[in-house]
Structures are given as C-alpha cells and as structure tokens.
Amino acid sequence: MSSSGTPRLAWRSILLALALALWPAVAHAQSGTLRGTVAGRDGEALAGARVTVVGTRLVTSTSPQGAFTLRGVPSGTHQLRVSAAGFRDETSEASIRPGEETLVAIQLEDKPYELDAVVISASRQSERVTEAPATITRIGTDQLDAAVGNTFAGALKEVKGLDFVQVGMTSVGINARGFNSSFNNRMLMVEDGRIMVLPENGLPVGQFTATPKVDLGGIEVLVGPGAALYGADASSGVISMETKDPRAFPGLTMEVTGGNRNYRDVQARYAGVLGDWGYKVSGEYQEADDWSNRLTLVSGIARAWRPTDVGSATVAPEVSPGGVNGLNWDASVARGTAAVVRYFGNSRLELSGGGSVTDGVGQTSVGRNQLEGWRYNFGQLRFSSPRWYANVYRAQSQSGESWATNRYSQAYYPNLARPDATRMTDEQLVAASDWPSDGRMYAGEVQYNSRVPMLLNSAVVLGTSYRRDVVSSDRQWLTDRLTGEDISINQYAGFGQVTTPVMPWMDVVLAGRYDIHENYDAQFSPKAGVVVRPVPGQNFRVTYNRAFKSPTILQTNFHIPDWNAITVIYGNTRGFTVKRPDGTVFREYAPLQPEENTTWEFGYKGVLGDRLFVDVAHYRSAYENFMSPLAVIGDPLNAGLGGQPAGTSVWAYDADGNRLNTAAGGPALALTYYNLGAARIQGTDAGINFVVTPKINVRGTLSLIEISDVEVDAGREESTALNSPEMKWTLGGSFQDFGRLTGGLTVRHVDEYYFRSGVNRGFISGFTTLDANLGYRIDRFNTTVNLGVSNLFGCGGNFEYDDKDLLRATPTNENRGCGFGQKHTEMINMPEIGTMVFLGIRYQTR
Known part of the structure; x- marks a missing residue:
C-alpha cells in the first residue's frame, strides 16, 4: 500500500471534523426563533404550559408570565401544539424564516375535566x-x-x-x-x-x-x-x-x-x-x-382478649396504668x-x-x-x-410520653405478685416501658x-x-x-x-x-x-x-438487654451466630x-x-x-420461635462469641x-x-x-x-x-x-x-x-x-x-x- 494514503486519510479526517464543527452554525443559519405567549380564555397568563413543535424534538414550558422561546426552529411552516392542565390542547401553524424571529400569541379554551394531568x-x-x-x-x-x-x-x-x-x-x-x-x-x-x-x-x-x-x-x-x-x-x-x-x-x-x-x-x-x-x-x-380492641399475648403471639384470660398465669392481657382494661x-x-x-x-x-x-x-x-x-x-x-x-x-x-403497651402489660402482672414494699408504682412501670x-x-x-x-x-x-x-x-x-x-x-x-x-x-x-x-x-x-x-x-x-x-437506625442500633425477664433486643451491625445447646451451629446471621x-x-x-x-x-x-x-433468633424456651423445630432450643451469640443472656444471666429469648x-x-x-x-x-x-x-x-x-x-x-x-x-x-x-x-x-x-x-x-x-x-x-x-x-x-x-x-x-x-x-x-x- 502506498504511503500517500496516510496524508489523504488525515485530510479527510480534518475536513470531516471541520464539517461537524461548522454544522451547528450552518443549521442555525437555516433556522429561526419562535417566541410567544400562552393565555387562558380570559386572557390570564398560563404558567407551565407545554409548547411543542410537532415532528421535531423542540419542546419547552411557559414562564410564570406565560411566555416561551424556542430557538433553532428549522425554517418552514410548522404545527405548534400547546397543552396546559385544565385546558384543551391547541394546535396552530407558525412560519419560520431563516435568522428571523416569529411571534405568536396562543389562547386556550377551558376543559371541564382533566384526564392527562x-x-x-x-x-x-x-x-x-x-x-x-x-x-x-x-x-x-x-x-x-x-x-x-x-x-x-x-x-x-x-x-x-x-x-x-x-x-x-x-x-x-x-x-x-x-x-x-x-x-x-x-x-x-x-x-x-x-x-x-x-x-x-x-x-x-x-x-x-x-x-x-x-x-x-x-x-x-x-x-x-x-x-x-x-x-x-x-x-x-x-x-x-x-x-x-x-x-x-x-x-x-x-x-x-x-x-x-x-x-x-x-x-x-x-x-x-x-x-x-x-x-x-x-x-x-x-x-x-x-x-x-384488647389483646392478649399467648406464647408471644397476640390475639383478641377473652374473659377467661383474667387471672391466667399463661397469658398477659393488655392493660393500662391503674389496671384499666385496654x-x-x-x-x-x-x-x-x-x-x-x-x-x-x-x-x-x-x-x-x-x-x-x-x-x-x-x-x-x-x-x-x-x-x-x-x-x-x-x-x-x-x-x-x-x-x-x-x-x-x-x-x-x-x-x-409514649410507651410500649406490651412491655407494660408483661411487667404489670408479675408486679402484682410482688410484696407491697417492693411493688412498683404505675408511674414507675410506665417509665420502664417508655421509649x-x-x-x-x-x-x-x-x-x-x-x-x-x-x-x-x-x-x-x-x-x-x-x-x-x-x-x-x-x-x-x-x-x-x-x-x-x-x-x-x-x-x-x-x-x-x-x-x-x-x-x-x-x-x-x-x-x-x-x-x-x-x-x-x-x-x-x-x-x-x-x-x-x-x-x-x-x-x-x-x-x-x-x-x-x-x-434504619432502629434496625442497626436497637439495644435493650432487659426488655423483660426473658427477652433481649439488639440491632444487627456485626452479625449473630445461633447454636444448639451442644455447641453446634444452627444458623448464622450476617450483618444487616x-x-x-x-x-x-x-x-x-x-x-x-x-x-x-x-x-x-x-x-x-x-x-x-x-x-x-x-424476629426471634435465639429461643431457649423450645417454642420453635427462632426458626428451629418446636421442642428444641437454640441460643444466640454475638460477633465476639458472647452468649446473649437475660439480665439475670440466663439464656435469653433474643430478637433482632x-x-x-x-x-x-x-x-x-x-x-x-x-x-x-x-x-x-x-x-x-x-x-x-x-x-x-x-x-x-x-x-x-x-x-x-x-x-x-x-x-x-x-x-x-x-x-x-x-x-x-x-x-x-x-x-x-x-x-x-x-x-x-x-x-x-x-x-x-x-x-x-x-x-x-x-x-x-x-x-x-x-x-x-x-x-x-x-x-x-x-x-x-x-x-x-x-x-x-x-x-x-x-x-x-x-x-x-x-x-x-x-x-x-x-x-x-x-x-x-x-x-x-x-x-x-x-x-x-x-
């Protein structure tokens, strides 16, 4: 191949680049500017009206004064479509001359209903x-x-x-x-x-x-x-x-x-x-x-309250301060x-x-x-x-002064069984249940x-x-x-x-x-x-x-090691491991x-x-x-709440290998x-x-x-x-x-x-x-x-x-x-x- 092809290719590239660079100016010389206003039936200016030159990519919206400007509109006669919320669309003709400015004034009719907001x-x-x-x-x-x-x-x-x-x-x-x-x-x-x-x-x-x-x-x-x-x-x-x-x-x-x-x-x-x-x-x-309505917690699951729940040791009916039902x-x-x-x-x-x-x-x-x-x-x-x-x-x-009702209810009934000298007041129970x-x-x-x-x-x-x-x-x-x-x-x-x-x-x-x-x-x-x-x-x-x-912050930074006598709640930023009592791993939970x-x-x-x-x-x-x-991940109560089969227990451990315990030191019902x-x-x-x-x-x-x-x-x-x-x-x-x-x-x-x-x-x-x-x-x-x-x-x-x-x-x-x-x-x-x-x-x- 002759080396003379290289200069020829270079010149072609330069000419192409110049043509591309000059094209906007040439196109601009063959186009004009469209300027106008959009008003309603009573002559009020319409802000946000959409103005489109049909068949082109040219589109704009009117100002708060109802004005608009479209530059670079190709010369010739065009259809101009205008739409605004609450008004009927309007289509009109506009003739554009090269290098000149065309002025239009468009008035829209009211539309009693709006389908295309x-x-x-x-x-x-x-x-x-x-x-x-x-x-x-x-x-x-x-x-x-x-x-x-x-x-x-x-x-x-x-x-x-x-x-x-x-x-x-x-x-x-x-x-x-x-x-x-x-x-x-x-x-x-x-x-x-x-x-x-x-x-x-x-x-x-x-x-x-x-x-x-x-x-x-x-x-x-x-x-x-x-x-x-x-x-x-x-x-x-x-x-x-x-x-x-x-x-x-x-x-x-x-x-x-x-x-x-x-x-x-x-x-x-x-x-x-x-x-x-x-x-x-x-x-x-x-x-x-x-x-x-009133609720009762049965094995940690909420259901509607029943009269037979009164005095039962296995359920915790929802209660308000002073022993008020509900x-x-x-x-x-x-x-x-x-x-x-x-x-x-x-x-x-x-x-x-x-x-x-x-x-x-x-x-x-x-x-x-x-x-x-x-x-x-x-x-x-x-x-x-x-x-x-x-x-x-x-x-x-x-x-x-908001408070968690289930936490209060679960603390209320055990508190009644305590001796008068150590019994907490309603105010203390609410304070222990607030967040x-x-x-x-x-x-x-x-x-x-x-x-x-x-x-x-x-x-x-x-x-x-x-x-x-x-x-x-x-x-x-x-x-x-x-x-x-x-x-x-x-x-x-x-x-x-x-x-x-x-x-x-x-x-x-x-x-x-x-x-x-x-x-x-x-x-x-x-x-x-x-x-x-x-x-x-x-x-x-x-x-x-x-x-x-x-x-959320709640999901990553929750930290209540004493929700109640058996329950702890922690956010998950470092992960947890759940093990059976024999030490074998039941499941691992990665950081959230x-x-x-x-x-x-x-x-x-x-x-x-x-x-x-x-x-x-x-x-x-x-x-x-x-x-x-x-959700529960550690369930030493054998209830099957931690994803394990009922009748078996699992204990939760943090990322450092420490078992999640109750305030008293026993294995906890752990939630995260x-x-x-x-x-x-x-x-x-x-x-x-x-x-x-x-x-x-x-x-x-x-x-x-x-x-x-x-x-x-x-x-x-x-x-x-x-x-x-x-x-x-x-x-x-x-x-x-x-x-x-x-x-x-x-x-x-x-x-x-x-x-x-x-x-x-x-x-x-x-x-x-x-x-x-x-x-x-x-x-x-x-x-x-x-x-x-x-x-x-x-x-x-x-x-x-x-x-x-x-x-x-x-x-x-x-x-x-x-x-x-x-x-x-x-x-x-x-x-x-x-x-x-x-x-x-x-x-x-x-």
Whole structure:
C-alpha cells in the first residue's frame, strides 16, 4: 500500500471534523426563533404550559408570565401544539424564516375535566401523565376537597397499585406491590421536596404531618421502585405532596367538620400577596373516639382478649396504668404551618415551618404503642427557578410520653405478685416501658435541569443531596445507652436523568443515583426505559429499575438487654451466630445489609377519544436480601420461635462469641433484624377514567399480584411473606355542577389474604365497602356543605383460631356478614373498622 494514503486519510479526517464543527452554525443559519405567549380564555397568563413543535424534538414550558422561546426552529411552516392542565390542547401553524424571529400569541379554551394531568414526581420535571415513564397518579385539589373524611389519606383509596389499609378513624397504612408489614417503611413520603421520614425508626411521617388538608395543593403517587431519583426509602414507591402557593391560592379557607364517634375537626388557612411577597398560615385541631380492641399475648403471639384470660398465669392481657382494661383510643392531633414567599420574576424563594402534636395508638411488629404527645416539627428554605432548585431543611420528631403497651402489660402482672414494699408504682412501670426518642434530620439538595440542543434536545436533570440523622433515645433503648452519645449517620448522593428524544415519537430514558452511607457499602440505583408515542397523548413503555431499601437506625442500633425477664433486643451491625445447646451451629446471621428490588415494567397509557384515559402496567420484580421485621433468633424456651423445630432450643451469640443472656444471666429469648431470602413476584396495575359527560365521570382500578420462586430457610418464612391481597379493585363515579350539587360513590374490594409480621399473624378476611359523598354549594355565602360516609355498606368479618395454632394459619371459624354498618378488619390485631360519617362546612374566599 502506498504511503500517500496516510496524508489523504488525515485530510479527510480534518475536513470531516471541520464539517461537524461548522454544522451547528450552518443549521442555525437555516433556522429561526419562535417566541410567544400562552393565555387562558380570559386572557390570564398560563404558567407551565407545554409548547411543542410537532415532528421535531423542540419542546419547552411557559414562564410564570406565560411566555416561551424556542430557538433553532428549522425554517418552514410548522404545527405548534400547546397543552396546559385544565385546558384543551391547541394546535396552530407558525412560519419560520431563516435568522428571523416569529411571534405568536396562543389562547386556550377551558376543559371541564382533566384526564392527562401534569406531574413532576416521575422525572423530577414537568411532564404529562401520558409521557411519564412510570405508573403515577395525581390527586388534585378538587379530589382532596371531596375526599371522604378530613385527612389527605382518604383520597388515596382509589390510587391504582396502592395497598390502602384503614387502621382507625384518622390513621391508615400505605404500601405498594407486596411485602407489607406492621412497621412498613418501603414507601417514601415527600412534602414540598422535603423527605418525610422519622429518623429514629425510618417510618413515613404519615399522620404526624404538620400540614392540614386545606393547605394541600395536590398529591402524586409513584408506584414501583423510585430509588434512581429518590434514594433508599423509595423501594416500593413515592408519595409526593405539595402545598398551596399563596399567589395561586389566596384568601381565607375555613372548614368545620363533625361526625360519629365524636369526630370533630376545625381547619383554617389564610394566604395573600403584597407586591412581590406572598404569605400563608394554616392550622387544624382534630379528635375522635377511635374504635378499640384488647389483646392478649399467648406464647408471644397476640390475639383478641377473652374473659377467661383474667387471672391466667399463661397469658398477659393488655392493660393500662391503674389496671384499666385496654388502651386509651382517643385520637387527636393539633397541627399548623406558616410560610413567607419572595417572588423574583420566574423564580421564588420560600421560608416555611410547622409542627404537630399527636395522641393515639400505633402498631409495631412486637405489639402496640400508646402515643402520647408525639411531636413533629420542621423548618425549610427552598428556591426554585426554571433551571435550578435548592432545598435545605431541618425536621425533628419526639416521642413525648409514649410507651410500649406490651412491655407494660408483661411487667404489670408479675408486679402484682410482688410484696407491697417492693411493688412498683404505675408511674414507675410506665417509665420502664417508655421509649423516649429525639430524632433530627438535617438535609439539603440542589438540582439543575435543562434541555441540551447538542444532545438531540435532551432533557437533563442533575442533582446532589446530603442528609444527616442525629438520634437520641435518652440513653435507654438504642446504642447511645452504651456510648453515652447521640447516634449520627451521614448520607451523600448524586443523581441524574437524561431523556433523549431519539425520534420525535420515541424517548430513551437513562437515570441513576449513587448513594454513600457510612454504615454500609455504597449503592447504585440505575433506571432505563424506552417510551414510544405512536400518536400524541398515548405511549407504550418498557422500563428497568433497581432499587434498594436501607437499614434504619432502629434496625442497626436497637439495644435493650432487659426488655423483660426473658427477652433481649439488639440491632444487627456485626452479625449473630445461633447454636444448639451442644455447641453446634444452627444458623448464622450476617450483618444487616440493604434489601434489593429489581423490576421490569411494561405499560401503556393513553387518552382515547378525548374522554377515556387508560393506564395499564405489568411488572416483574426480583427481591434479594429481605430485611426481616423484628424476629426471634435465639429461643431457649423450645417454642420453635427462632426458626428451629418446636421442642428444641437454640441460643444466640454475638460477633465476639458472647452468649446473649437475660439480665439475670440466663439464656435469653433474643430478637433482632436480619437479611434472609429471595423472591420473585409479578403483577398488573390498571386504571381507567371515562368522562361520560363534562359533568359525569366513571373510574376504576384493578391490581393483581402473585409471588413465585421463593427462597427462604425453613422456619424463617416470615421474611418473604407477601402480606398483600392477590387481587383488589375499586369502581367509582362522580358528578359535578348539577345545579349546586357535587357527589360520588366508590366501591372498594380487597381479597382475603394471610398476614404475618412479628406477633401479628392471621388471615385478613376479604371485604367490600361502599363510600359516598355529597356536596352542596351556597354561592351567596362562599360556602360548601359536604357529607361523606365511608363504609356506608359493606361485607366483611374476622377469623377465630385455636390458641395452639401459633401461626394462625388454620382458622376455626369466620364471622362474616353484609349490611349497613358492617364492620371488617384491615390489619391484624387492630380494631375492626365500621361506618364513618363526616358532615362539614367549608367557607372559602379568594
């Protein structure tokens, strides 16, 4: 070969490089700029409207002033499509000339119903539900206002894919896609970008939130792994709540509600704008005489109390101070928030804070807690602009005078047998059963988002976050009891997502998050997906997610060597070995590590005929290293509670080879957390919303799930318990503006299923319930009267078991019925739920 080919190849390479370098300039010379405004029917500017040049990758959103700019638009005549929440899509023509600027003004018509809402949670940036690469549901202000009851939780009953568990008049449990528990922390709760987690135990803040429902502007529920953008606590999904902006929701709102079981609630919110400043304040007081039940511990397993339990030496009926049968089920909460906002053109800076105080009863995997004066508070500063988002906050939870009811009951009866001179007082017993906690979270996040023309106009989201948890148990039940110092844990993370329109009708989504935790190995959570849009408003998607659930401070730092005379409880940071009395090893438990969830999802979402919204997703998930609930590993009592066959004993040893003993020095019934098992599940979540007329709509959801390929050691099946129904569905309909009337009906069905979490074991009877709501608007007085009835009619019941059936796996009888006021059970060892009636009056000015 001639050497002259080398210079020729070099020149070709140089010319190609110059051509590639000059191509953007050439393309720019053949393009122009499109600038315009988007307004509503009355001429008001529409912020966040989506503007797309059809057939290209060019897309943008309008500013708070309704303005937009698109550069690099190819010359020629194009179709311009504009969409905004609450308005009909508009398509118009725009002619672009090379190097020139084209001005357009677009006005949208009102749409009386919204099938394709704008959401943020799925990709951390604005997009339509039909464009989101995930299963996501948005609940708007209208739905929140019409929700049965006076908490935000009632609006979650009809979210597809969500397990909604009513455990009281005002308290609920939430889970998604299986593996529920009595102490569930697989769902991440976020409010205004603030992680809503109790640092001391990893549970969602839930009913302890400081925000009244009248200040909630919307809720987005992301079902499925969300760790790629949200981190460790989003293994099963994300519930993201946003509060109302003073400028968008000014004026006074007051709501007074009463109901059965002495339910009473007062909420109020006032907001306004002074120039470039906005402000708001909100508050609520709520209380009710909740449903109640009594429990008895039999061989460490809880069951309903019976009259024959009195005086029995083999059982421990639940009791309150003074020997009162049962607990105090009077539930109450006082909460409030305030905020000041400074507006800077397209940007805003907000300083907010709030707090709550709650009383009631909460469940754990080893019993129940009497909540007395539980406090939660936060302070937050956040900044947002079209490109940047920054957020810093401090949150704190304190258990107040709360105490563990089972620990008190187990100490109460032996105390009665002691001589009067050595008998403990009720106050001393409560003090020995309390669990003081002070959990503080210090966190911050910075996020940048933009579109990159050189990357096919890709939408890019980049961010970093920091979190520091500082927890104290007052040196009583965590490892600060040993060290004399508060427990502190630092976490760092970086995340990003790129959505590339490789074709005008197809997006490729790549995302990932890298979490560094000082107590275990760093975790990488990848996400990948392809979204195909054959026509506007419809998409098919395939996504891959890997998420993880990290151990909480409770799971790693629990430390109670004297829970009672025979029981010790320890967190798992170094591992344990369990041996038979002859010294041979029965089982080894490694140090606790994060649980992993890998999920493939295939879905379709679309609006058909401008009246029918369909969302169907099928998923396949593989779980590894399940983190167990608090469970027995050392059982010298021969009861078979440590995973060994009944009639044999096993003793637990720590990583240094020391046997875990009771306070008196004998072998202990030892409890801890561990990783064990693997499982594969598959399921389908589907939802429809059909607009019959602009005033009437019908909606429904269906969820199916099944577990397969379970790998778990004999005796430790609790680790992989699905704890969710194989099928559940809802069917509802609503009407609006019939004269002054608004209302609806919803039927909810949950199949029977087996639940096993610690001492809470047994079958939850399948149930079907009917909810109804009716509102009447009195325009003259800016007032609406709302009547809501939950469980108006239902079918359900409960099971009975033999005391020898420790797993509650073989019911001896089922008490079941149908009718008005029919009660049913939604959580093992919590009260049956009956009819709930709420009558409220809302006054609102703007």
